[in-house]
Amino acid sequence: MADMLLRLAGVHTHIGPYHILQDVTLDVPRGGVAVLLGRNGAGKSTTLRTIMGLWRASAGEILFDGKAIHSLATPEIARSGIAYVPENMGVFSDLTVAENMRLAAVDGPFDARRLAWIKELFPPIATFWDKTAGTLSGGQKQMLSVARAIIEPRRLILIDEPSKGLAPAIIASMTSALRELKETDTTILLVEQNFAMASALGDTVSVMDDGRIVHAGDMRALAADAGLQEQLMGLSLEEHQ
Amino acid sequence: MSETAIRPKLVGPTPLERVRRAAPLLLAPVMALAGLAAIGDPSVWLTLTVAGLAMGLMIFIMASGLTVVFGLMDVINFGHGAFVSVGAFVGFTVLAWLAGWTQSPAVILNLAAVFLAILASMAITGALGLAFERVIVKPVYGHHLKQILVTMGGLIVAQQLIHVVWGPDAIHVARPQSLQGSFIFGEAAIEKYRVFAVGIGLVLFLAMRHVLRATRLGLLVRAGVENGEMVEALGYRIRRLFLLVFMAGSALAGLGGVMWGLYQETITAHMGSEIMVLVFVVVIIGGLGSIEGCFIGALLVGLLANYMAFLAPKIALVSTIALMVGVLMWRPQGLYPVVKAK
Numbered sequence: 001m002a003d004m005l006l007r008l009a010g011v012h013t014h015i016g017p018y019h020i021l022q023d024v025t026l027d028v029p030r031g032g033v034a035v036l037l038g039r040n041g042a043g044k045s046t047t048l049r050t051i052m053g054l055w056r057a058s059a060g061e062i063l064f065d066g067k068a069i070h071s072l073a074t075p076e077i078a079r080s081g082i083a084y085v086p087e088n089m090g091v092f093s094d095l096t097v098a099e100n101m102r103l104a105a106v107d108g109p110f111d112a113r114r115l116a117w118i119k120e121l122f123p124p125i126a127t128f129w130d131k132t133a134g135t136l137s138g139g140q141k142q143m144l145s146v147a148r149a150i151i152e153p154r155r156l157i158l159i160d161e162p163s164k165g166l167a168p169a170i171i172a173s174m175t176s177a178l179r180e181l182k183e184t185d186t187t188i189l190l191v192e193q194n195f196a197m198a199s200a201l202g203d204t205v206s207v208m209d210d211g212r213i214v215h216a217g218d219m220r221a222l223a224a225d226a227g228l229q230e231q232l233m234g235l236s237l238e239e240h241q
Numbered sequence: 242m243s244e245t246a247i248r249p250k251l252v253g254p255t256p257l258e259r260v261r262r263a264a265p266l267l268l269a270p271v272m273a274l275a276g277l278a279a280i281g282d283p284s285v286w287l288t289l290t291v292a293g294l295a296m297g298l299m300i301f302i303m304a305s306g307l308t309v310v311f312g313l314m315d316v317i318n319f320g321h322g323a324f325v326s327v328g329a330f331v332g333f334t335v336l337a338w339l340a341g342w343t344q345s346p347a348v349i350l351n352l353a354a355v356f357l358a359i360l361a362s363m364a365i366t367g368a369l370g371l372a373f374e375r376v377i378v379k380p381v382y383g384h385h386l387k388q389i390l391v392t393m394g395g396l397i398v399a400q401q402l403i404h405v406v407w408g409p410d411a412i413h414v415a416r417p418q419s420l421q422g423s424f425i426f427g428e429a430a431i432e433k434y435r436v437f438a439v440g441i442g443l444v445l446f447l448a449m450r451h452v453l454r455a456t457r458l459g460l461l462v463r464a465g466v467e468n469g470e471m472v473e474a475l476g477y478r479i480r481r482l483f484l485l486v487f488m489a490g491s492a493l494a495g496l497g498g499v500m501w502g503l504y505q506e507t508i509t510a511h512m513g514s515e516i517m518v519l520v521f522v523v524v525i526i527g528g529l530g531s532i533e534g535c536f537i538g539a540l541l542v543g544l545l546a547n548y549m550a551f552l553a554p555k556i557a558l559v560s561t562i563a564l565m566v567g568v569l570m571w572r573p574q575g576l577y578p579v580v581k582a583k
Contacts, residue, residue, distance in 0.1 A: 052474055054470060054473075054474065073473075073478070074470075074473040074474055075473050075476050075477055075478045075479075078473070078474055078475060078476035079476045084474045086471065086474070090468055090470075090471035090474065092463070092464040092467050092468060092471070093467065094463055094464075094466075094467055094579075095460065095463060095464060099460055102457070102460065103457075103460050103461065103464055103472075103475060104475055106475060106476040106477070148475075
């Protein structure tokens with residue numbers, strides 16, 4: 001059995017009267033990219049928010065590197081080594097790009113080499129360093145959001161739909177940046193609806209529907225099996241390329 | 242990611258948006274000029290303008306804490322006035338203990354007495370803020386109606402406690418000797434205490450601005466006002482920040498209470514709840530959660546109240562409400578609405 005960095009076992013999440021996650025069991029192997037696929041409303045974002053403690057799991061357990069984190073508060077979960085890039089990017093629009101990055105460097109001043117690498121990975125971060133984040137385009141905000149998540153080494157990065165609302169050229173650039181990030185041995189749990197991006201990055205895949213995991217396996221196998229894609233998500237990779 | 246793949250291009254703001262953002266900065270000067278045109282006599286105008294600025298800056302001191310508490314914690318604190326009253330009474334007590342200093346002709350002793358009174362008030366109201374947040378506010382985070390009811394209850398309890406400790410009667414507060422009387426410029430008489438209040442208010446505004454813009458704590462507050470959840474997801478314990486900001490806001494209200502008490506020269510247990518009408522008007526005009534908006538709103542309210550008290554005393558009381566209605570018709574979210582994450 002592969003070495004699992006994150007494991008969700010029988011997780012349930014209720015939001016008000018709604019039972020969103022229903023017995024979710026999900027494994028994220030250490031290193032590489034685990035992709036979480038599913039249609040709108042399947043429970044993907046809720047899964048990430050539950051891992052981060054932003055919504056509390058009402059049952060089940062979440063183990064991060066073998067340690068239970070489901071009862072920890074969000075800041076403790078973040079400080080245990082998990083970074084989160086939310087669907088709405090979570091950029092502080094009233095702060096400059098530099099201030100956003102400063103705030104994300106929880107442990108203190110920037111590591112100069114790491115910052116240089118990030119600026120190389122995402123050139124707009126350097127270009128607009130002193131500009132207010134609210135004035136950035138959608139793609140630039142997404143880059144800032146990811147850059148913020150990696151300004152300090154994290155063992156796991158949760159990224160929620162980084163391609164959402166972005167132009168194809170920006171998606172291609174984002175894919176290439178995430179691929180470079182993957183090569184640094186950072187583990188990524190990627191929620192994505194863009195199958196092309198997901199299949200280009202993913203090592204393993206889980207598919208959600210109605211708050212449940214309905215498929216878990218190898219990404220290449222799913223990408224190669226149009227019938228399975230059709231069955232799981234009502235789409236095929238070819239149609240989405 | 243290559244530079245050619247994404248061509249960095251900034252999307253905004255447009256020149257029109259820049260003008261729109263800068264427009265509120267002109268409001269106070271425009272009101273001052275309009276006041277000069279309406280009053281006619283430059284000496285009277287100068288006296289009223291300094292009085293207006295002093296009043297506005299004292300209201301700003303009280304309102305700034307309330308607006309940050311609302312912006313960051315989403316808490317509507319109707320009990321804020323309690324800290325104003327308690328601050329005024331603590332300040333009075335310290336000044337009474339230091340009567341020898343306040344009655345001395347030495348300016349340094351007078352100012353030392355006032356600053357000690359301010360320090361004591363801020364320490365006590367800050368500590369009361371800690372208790373208030375833990376006991377009264379914490380259980381009702383996220384429930385606005387309950388917040389209004391429970392903080393209003395806290396205000397009533399605080400007023401009764403003031404009656405128990407200091408008695409139910411209004412108390413006269415004498416200003417230190419060097420803050421009595423007026424400076425005379427030509428035919429204009431400007432009260433020394435008002436100049437002092439303007440100085441304290443401006444120093445405080447600049448200090449708050451510096452903390453918010455140039456320190457990590459300020460960054461956290463600004464980020465928390467916009468998206469507290471994301472601040473937590475970055476690894477910061479926002480509840481501790483809430484507590485710190487609530488204590489700071491309460492301490493500022495206490496400072497405002499000392500300043501207001503010396504301004505009015507009379508203090509009562511209800512002075513805090515009475516001034517809260519103007520404080521809420523200022524917070525709403527400025528945009529909930531905005532320090533800059535609060536500052537401009539306070540200057541507008543102070544200037545307008547003083548001009549109207551001279552020009553049309555019968556409608557002076559409603560003029561600030563009319564100002565608020567006018568601003569909200571122009572900008573329904575206030576002068577500088579704080580962008581909240583959806």
